[in-house]
Amino acid sequence: MVPSAGAGTVADAVHEFELIERIIARLRDTARGNGVVLGPGDDAAVLEIPGGHQLVVSTDTLVADRHYPSGACADAIGYRSLAVATSDLAAMGATPAFATVSLTAESLTVNWAERYADGLAAAARDFGIAIVGGNVARGPESVTVTVHGYVPNGAAITRSGAGPGDDVYVTGSLGGAGLALADENLGEWSLVALKDDSPLKRYWMPQPRLQLGIELRGIASAAIDLSDGLSSDLDHLCRASRVGCEVDLDAIPLYPGAAADDAVAMGDDYELAFTAHRDAQDAVDALSREHGVRITRIATLQRDVRPGVSWTRQGEAADVRPGYRHFK
């Protein structure tokens, strides 16, 4: 598998260590501030940790032909891989800080590697993340990103803090990224070609709800990011909190043109689902206005029901597909 069509010729192929140097050069500007004492290029990175804060860590892998089309543009892969991982920080209410990135590919040209690093650097700047280290190895194409952020001691928002009576909210709209999957040229888009607010941009450049996540500290009782699909992800939150709820498909905020059945079963939107005590409704509304982000109340959590989510459509029980699963 060659990482990308049109990504340079064999004549571009260079020695591994030079390749790493070239990638690091493109990422160097991101590795300033954020407590970086020692960035890429040594055995490990060294970071200063702010006092009074806890570290928040999450890791995600994207595999070519599974999580994105094989042969996709390198810059789009770079951007999306960091965005997807960073969304977990948003769900925890963490302030993004730094990340390591491991890339495997069967062959690598300078052109491909530099475009990949450019996409990664663009996402790093957008999300305020320093790329502090990584790894390059030969193998089937995949990218693993480990992201790190901070929360004030004890302020992390988990999946398990929801209680009966809390309201369930969803940010933004669902189903946009799923529409992009129908584009048969999905793998041919580079970042600069993506139009604002198009489903393709939603897919390749998801925007984790970082600022909203930070401001939900102390308001949300639980949160999860929507990577696999609301049907699976909200179910995880409910089971972790040992509560249940009934959600009507008509209550789901939809991306224009998306169908509710698809929107709740398909992932990749990287919106947040969160819960909050009913007294917090004014605070939630204020956040929505302040950030210009639609926040929709879709359900209320119940005690004395089976933990998890039951789906209805106009009050009648509805079948909903589970979200994305790797191993069925």
Add this chain to the structure above:
Amino acid sequence: MVPSAGAGTVADAVHEFELIERIIARLRDTARGNGVVLGPGDDAAVLEIPGGHQLVVSTDTLVADRHYPSGACADAIGYRSLAVATSDLAAMGATPAFATVSLTAESLTVNWAERYADGLAAAARDFGIAIVGGNVARGPESVTVTVHGYVPNGAAITRSGAGPGDDVYVTGSLGGAGLALADENLGEWSLVALKDDSPLKRYWMPQPRLQLGIELRGIASAAIDLSDGLSSDLDHLCRASRVGCEVDLDAIPLYPGAAADDAVAMGDDYELAFTAHRDAQDAVDALSREHGVRITRIATLQRDVRPGVSWTRQGEAADVRPGYRHFK
């Protein structure tokens, strides 16, 4: 690619989330202490950071059929993947603390996943590491580990601190793991079958020089772990420090039965190469005695030479192969 021969039948295959639950159950005991506030199972892990310390972070990927034989025993893969990543902490003089692990495989059975987690847990206990999170995805088999440790503020040992006149040392002996590569059944060994001090155990269960690395803080001027081979790795250290040295192949401490040419060009031993001011020789000797670890002085760094390593054999210039490269 099925993760391992004999690793259970299709009847064992279970739902992805149950599989993750089973893996987490095997790792739960490791995720205690070490400042773990929230372990695996949420969007991210949460960690307390000790005051007066800096965080040290490194990531490594092992790809099946490239870094280890395809079809290898799951527990051996689990152990080795954590050991290899942790060796970078030893080179920095860091105290190990926690790690995240991302596994991709084309199919996963309960049996394979549990054995893999058992190997990972064994290494985690041996090295004092909490496994705090991870990811499981379908794809060609590979493991990416991101390890984290701590050093007192400013105490990290880097590759770039060596100066002219410093002595160059190597821990233990080289070439043992390389001998294991000649074993045509290398992929069929599980952890319990490995005999102490055999080349096979060196390969599957490398023991990062963690305690030695910690005690080298303030003694070593620079250090690097030997993953790709001394010829490449010492060259990296010298170039990072802008110094050069001449190393005689006869000075290399060899694993019984290993040839010097192979021992310096093959990686996988995960010993340390480090440098220290000549006044530190007594301190180095004391560490060697105290830990029962052979530490061999192999060269002295010179100014006014081309940065990097020149090789000799009995005083005559010698050709030495570079260490392992993914992209040539």
